[in-house]
Structures are given as structure tokens and as C-alpha cells.
Amino acid sequence: MSDWHGERPPAARPIRVEGGLTLRSKRGDIARTWWSRRFVEVLESFGMGGRLARGRTYARTGQVMSLSLSTSVVVALVMGSRPEPYRARIGVRKFSDEDWVRIERALADRAVFAAKLLAGEMPAEIEELFAGLGLTLFPASMREMSMDCTCPDWEVPCKHLAAACYLLAESFDADPFEILAWRGRGREDLLERLRELRAPMPATVAADDGLPALEDSLDVFWQRPAAEPVPDPDEPVAHHPDAILDRLGPLAVRGRSITDGLRPLYRRLGG
Structure with missing residues (x-):
């Protein structure tokens, strides 16, 4: 006769599993992150x-x-x-x-x-x-x-x-x-x-100053159009606000001139 007087019988031991999933943590906290x-x-x-x-x-x-x-x-x-x-x-x-x-x-x-x-x-x-x-x-x-x-x-x-x-x-x-x-x-x-x-968007031209968008265009940002001549570096720089752009030479993004886009801005700043 059993000496147990509770409302339910004692829990039976679980059947052991071979190759079951086990926690990496063997003691203490389980979550690491x-x-x-x-x-x-x-x-x-x-x-x-x-x-x-x-x-x-x-x-x-x-x-x-x-x-x-x-x-x-x-x-x-x-x-x-x-x-x-x-x-x-x-x-x-x-x-x-x-x-x-x-x-x-x-x-x-x-x-x-x-x-x-x-x-x-x-x-x-x-x-x-x-x-x-x-x-x-x-x-x-x-x-x-x-x-x-x-x-x-x-x-x-x-x-x-x-x-x-x-x-x-x-x-x-x-x-x-x-x-x-x-x-x-x-x-x-x-x-x-x-x-x-997050796919690259086509380049667009800003309404105010004609600048082409630079997003997603870094691979061609420094590409020089072959058809445009580069100024002679030995020539003196002309005394006008956008002369520095002539020193830089023509720059383009997807066929649009960065130099031409920046020129009105430099002239306004120099005025």
C-alpha cells in the first residue's frame, strides 16, 4: 500500500532521449543576448x-x-x-x-x-x-x-x-x-x-542649380569626358569666381557635367 496521500500520483521519471536538443548553458542564465x-x-x-x-x-x-x-x-x-x-x-x-x-x-x-x-x-x-x-x-x-x-x-x-x-x-x-x-x-x-x-535610383537633375544627383553614382563620379579638353596647368588662373573649376577640369556623372552645374553657384558666391 502506498504512503502517498496527495491529489495526484508522484510524477514518473521521463524516458531519456538519445541525441535530443540540449541547451548550451548548463547552469545559470540561459539567454546570452x-x-x-x-x-x-x-x-x-x-x-x-x-x-x-x-x-x-x-x-x-x-x-x-x-x-x-x-x-x-x-x-x-x-x-x-x-x-x-x-x-x-x-x-x-x-x-x-x-x-x-x-x-x-x-x-x-x-x-x-x-x-x-x-x-x-x-x-x-x-x-x-x-x-x-x-x-x-x-x-x-x-x-x-x-x-x-x-x-x-x-x-x-x-x-x-x-x-x-x-x-x-x-x-x-x-x-x-x-x-x-x-x-x-x-x-x-x-x-x-x-x-x-534600397536599389539605386536613376540620377536626376536638381531644379535650382542643374546639379545631377550623386546618390549611387560614386563609381562614375570621377569619370572625365574624353571629348572635353583639360586646361593647361601652367596657364595663370583667371580672376573670376569660377576659375578654380577650370583648374579641376571637366567632371561628369552619367554624361552630365558636374563642372557646369557648379559654375553658377561659384559665380553667385563670388558676386
Whole structure:
């Protein structure tokens, strides 16, 4: 006869998994980067702190057999005490297509953001960028998230979900693009869109002084038109405001003369 008098029988030991996913961190804090820590802090702010800790051992001992992330949902297979693994799902509200159009334009305006993401770093100011668009990069409330598991535990998160959350946080450490993919835009699609938005525009002529645009034209900025003669450097410089331009010689961008564009400005300054 058992001496146990509780409301449920003691938890059975989980079946050990060969080759399961394990956390790199063996003790102490799990998240290494600010964005991964932020994700854990968000979950803890929803009152999950104590329940998350239940899955830490599962995450460190390899009980999670697989973890896959796709648009708005993460699915993990976690081995418990039964022969069949449990399926744990963590869902988040994805941004709409209209939201992503605004996000992509804002990111394209800040080239350093894309550069940092490509270097494996989430820009520290990116939460402010999302806030300026009326959005939050990380879930702002439990209404933006959903969690469920096929195990019989009624608590959310159960230890299987908690283990998946820790492994998800560590995957964000390795690749910050996964946070954006979770919200609805994969790495390649996002980078392709940013490349399109930052594509060089055709050169234009300013209305006031006739100067051609210099953006995206550095490769031809110093190109000299072969047909125009270069002034003799031994000749004395004439005493007029734009004489220095004659010393420089003709400069052109895509067939438009920089020298001719600057000449009216020099004359106005010299007048």
C-alpha cells in the first residue's frame, strides 16, 4: 500500500532521449543576448517565471527531440514519461502584410539595421522602430500568444512547453532573424525586399542649380569626358569666381557635367 496521500500520483521519471536538443548553458542564465533575454523577460512578465523553471531541466538534459519554427508557430516534440513524445506548440500573432510593408520601409531607411542583422546582431533600437509604427517586436500580452501541449498537465506552460520556450530563446541567440520569421517574414524574403527598397535610383537633375544627383553614382563620379579638353596647368588662373573649376577640369556623372552645374553657384558666391 502506498504512503502517498496527495491529489495526484508522484510524477514518473521521463524516458531519456538519445541525441535530443540540449541547451548550451548548463547552469545559470540561459539567454546570452539582450533580445533573447528580453523574450524570457516577456514570458516571465506574464506570470510564467515559476512555471518556466519546471522545464529547465528538460531543456538541459535533451528531452526535446525536435524544435521547428515557422510563421507564427513553434512546434516541439518533447519526451516525457510515456513512450510517445508530447507535441508542444507556441503561437504568436503574426504581423499583417500591411504591417510588414511599413516595417520593411522603416528598416530600409536604416541601413545599419540590416547590416547588424546580417552580422547576427539585433539592433538595440529596433524595439523603438517597431513602437514608432504602433507595433511590438515581442508579444505585449498573452492575447498575442497561445500555448498548448498534448500532455495531461493542465498548467500552462507545462514543463514540455517551458523546455521549448528555453530552446526557442537560445535559437534567437544564434539567429535574430528567427524572431522576425516568427512574426511573419522569413530571412530571405525580408532581405530581398530590403534590397529592392534600397536599389539605386536613376540620377536626376536638381531644379535650382542643374546639379545631377550623386546618390549611387560614386563609381562614375570621377569619370572625365574624353571629348572635353583639360586646361593647361601652367596657364595663370583667371580672376573670376569660377576659375578654380577650370583648374579641376571637366567632371561628369552619367554624361552630365558636374563642372557646369557648379559654375553658377561659384559665380553667385563670388558676386
